[in-house]
Amino acid sequence: MTIRLGYELVFHFTAPTPLLLMLKTHPSRASSLLEPDHLHTDPSVEITEFIDCFGNRCGRTVAPAGRFRIWTDALASDSGEPDPVCAEARQHPVPELPVETLPFLAGSRYCDTDRLTEAAWDMLGSAPEGWGRVQAICDWVHANIRFGYEYARPTMSAWDTFTERVGVCRDFMHLAISFCRCMNIPARYACGYLGDIGVPPVPYPMDFSAWFEAYLDGRWHTFDARHNIPRIGRVLMARGRDAGDVALTTAFGLNTLVGFTVWTDEVRH
Known part of the structure; x- marks a missing residue:
């Protein structure tokens, strides 16, 4: 396409x-x-x-x-294909992880993992390791955070999103990324173009979009905690630790x- x-x-x-x-x-x-x-x-x-x-x-x-x-x-x-789903992708033990993935285990400007570790393990520790755990994180964020442009602010961290339960797409991703990192899964922020291809059009102006990538089974996989379904037509612009890098x-x-x-x-x- x-x-x-x-x-x-x-x-x-x-x-x-x-x-x-x-x-x-x-x-x-x-x-x-x-x-x-x-x-x-x-x-x-x-x-x-x-x-x-x-x-x-x-x-x-x-x-x-x-x-x-x-x-x-x-x-x-x-x-023209939706985001791949690799349900059998396994999680690496930390000693196995490639060196280049290690910065995406640590906290960053908008991903305050130190404040979220206990909550992450309490709520999601029973989810199966690997793809299942990242999907459980996306499910939780998607179900518990309310989207709205009126909630956007440049200082909002993952902890703020967790406690206030509102945000825009970048806030959904910061919280999901933080939960992944808290549970020893490297995760990085991604942004770019994502049109309403294959889905009903949204009733507000087009914007750039955020998603995230988790490192499982030897490679990076795309996840989206806001939409929480495979989407068609993502065009990547930039990646980093969080929105501050991009x-x-x-x-x-x-x-x-x-x-x-x-x-x-x-x-x-």
Whole structure:
């Protein structure tokens, strides 16, 4: 299948402002791009690209004072298959884990595992190890956290989500990731495009989406505690320990976001 994807972000800057951008598809999706996701700006500025420590495509620039628009419009091919389910995937004992997975066992900015370990084992310790345990975590988060954009705030941690029982997609993932880490399963945050392909359309504007990946049976597997069903058409942009590692834009100065539009649509030939 073919997916048209893109965004338009419009800011107002009070002065020339250094800016970090993480707005491109992940290198692992490069071969699936039928039209490249070139990053355009108005006014035009020079953007220096680099790969960060998590393997994400990033850019840095200086935004001019005043109105600054960033956009892309691209085409990507996709298998059209839902997220794979590997119910027999086993959990690795910690001494067996590859070194590169170990940072995804520790707490991080939004995944305060030290406050959640006791609750994780009390509620989910009886779930079967491996895929079954991660799925039990997703089931619990999906059933117990209420979604709503009005609950979004930049300081909300997994502990806050657990105690308040509300959040947006990133908060669902932070809590599920934290529970996985508390139970010795490496888990990392992922974000990108996820359109309403194969499901009823939602009654609110399209946004970027979050999901997470758990390391089981020698590889990373996709899970989504918010939707909690296999979905079609995920297009990865970035991965990290939590949302703090994959901020779409980071501005080193005062600014106002005055426009935000995202599109992810199946192209029917």
